[in-house]
Amino acid sequence: MSDNNTGSNEPMEPGDAVHEEQQSPKRKVGTPTQGGRLLATDESEPAPQGAGAELDEAAAKRAERVVAAFFLLAALASVGFIAAYVWSGTQGPNGMHGLDDARASNYALGACMTVAMLAMAIGVTIWVRRLMTSKQIVQQRGNLHSDEATRAEFETNFMAGAADSAVTRRPLLRRTLLLAAAPLGLAPLVLLRDLGPLPEKRLRHTFWGEAVKEAKKHGRPGVRLVVDGTDRALRVSDFATPGSMITVLPEGVEKSHHALNEIAKSVTILINVPADKFKPVKGRENWHVGGIVAYSKICTHVGCPAALYEQTTHHILCPCHQSTFDATDGAKVIFGPAARPLPQLPLSVDDEGYLIATDDFPEPIGPSFWERG
Numbered sequence: 001m002s003d004n005n006t007g008s009n010e011p012m013e014p015g016d017a018v019h020e021e022q023q024s025p026k027r028k029v030g031t032p033t034q035g036g037r038l039l040a041t042d043e044s045e046p047a048p049q050g051a052g053a054e055l056d057e058a059a060a061k062r063a064e065r066v067v068a069a070f071f072l073l074a075a076l077a078s079v080g081f082i083a084a085y086v087w088s089g090t091q092g093p094n095g096m097h098g099l100d101d102a103r104a105s106n107y108a109l110g111a112c113m114t115v116a117m118l119a120m121a122i123g124v125t126i127w128v129r130r131l132m133t134s135k136q137i138v139q140q141r142g143n144l145h146s147d148e149a150t151r152a153e154f155e156t157n158f159m160a161g162a163a164d165s166a167v168t169r170r171p172l173l174r175r176t177l178l179l180a181a182a183p184l185g186l187a188p189l190v191l192l193r194d195l196g197p198l199p200e201k202r203l204r205h206t207f208w209g210e211a212v213k214e215a216k217k218h219g220r221p222g223v224r225l226v227v228d229g230t231d232r233a234l235r236v237s238d239f240a241t242p243g244s245m246i247t248v249l250p251e252g253v254e255k256s257h258h259a260l261n262e263i264a265k266s267v268t269i270l271i272n273v274p275a276d277k278f279k280p281v282k283g284r285e286n287w288h289v290g291g292i293v294a295y296s297k298i299c300t301h302v303g304c305p306a307a308l309y310e311q312t313t314h315h316i317l318c319p320c321h322q323s324t325f326d327a328t329d330g331a332k333v334i335f336g337p338a339a340r341p342l343p344q345l346p347l348s349v350d351d352e353g354y355l356i357a358t359d360d361f362p363e364p365i366g367p368s369f370w371e372r373g
């Protein structure tokens with residue numbers, strides 16, 4: 001591709017200034033572009049007003065202080081942005097604040113970010129206009145490819161420009177610029193907090209495990225199952241009809257810390273599978289009580305409640321994407337997108353005839369990706 005007026009595609013020899021003069025158009029720019037070739041300054045063009053070269057040292061010092069003040073303001077506003085963000089997360093229960101708080105938070109974040117960006121822009125503009133040497137230069141449009149000599153020349157010019165910008169000579173400017181830039185760079189990082197706290201091991205356990213441990217501490221073999229909604233403990237005799245299904249929870253879960261979360265994770269379906277149909281999973285032969293079996297109600301696909309039970313087929317259905325689990329066979333998936341069976345809760349019966357759980361679910365409940373954490 002040619003970028004001169006003659007349309008010639010011949011590469012130009014570096015240093016052939018006369019040839020380049022004839023072949024290539026000139027353009028005048030304020031500062032050399034990267035990879036461009038600075039041929040000469042054009043002294044005939046007057047330097048713009050406010051050029052640093054025209055300022056005496058006292059005026060330059062004044063300009064330096066003004067720039068530093070803007071950079072400090074940018075730093076303060078960036079810190080204010082982070083503080084406003086953290087503050088908004090502390091409002092309301094569990095960081096869930098109302099509309100007024102959300103609006104105030106948005107105003108505070110927007111105002112802080114605006115002041116930070118504006119102060120940085122003003123500081124940099126004053127720096128360039130008041131402290132850097134401003135001059136017209138003539139640049140030849142040559143080949144895009146740079147040879148070694150051009151690169152070396154660029155490097156020399158770059159270093160000269162850096163010295164000209166006073167960034168090496170004026171540590172106050174350099175430091176305040178870095179101070180302003182650092183929190184600005186950090187500000188987007190704090191937004192990662194919106195992804196929520198790390199789940200750690202919390203998704204691996206439910207309140208069933210905690211309640212069983214507590215019961216065992218007090219000499220009981222397990223925790224009683226209570227009916228969701230009435231909190232009534234269930235005797236085996238209360239649930240003797242084959243084909244029944246009911247939703248149960250661990251006794252005492254409503255008094256636990258973060259009760260709503262614990263209830264959501266512990267929710268379990270209790271099914272009375274006819275004894276002649278029931279096929280206990282190997283190693284779980286004693287996890288049922290006469291065909292009464294308990295599975296997590298949270299679908300292992302993406303977590304909908306698997307709440308439909310077909311008495312005739314003994315299938316548990318998830319209404320969201322039609323995953324179907326076989327209640328007679330360890331809640332194995334027989335249809336649909338779920339990738340694994342519903343976790344099974346080990347059941348037993350206590351001295352008074354109440355159904356109890358003797359341990360937590362053996363694997364994480366809910367969607368399969370939870371297992372990978």
Ligand code: FES
Nearest residue numbers: 299301302318321
């Ligand atoms: S959530 Fe149950 S099938 Fe998709």
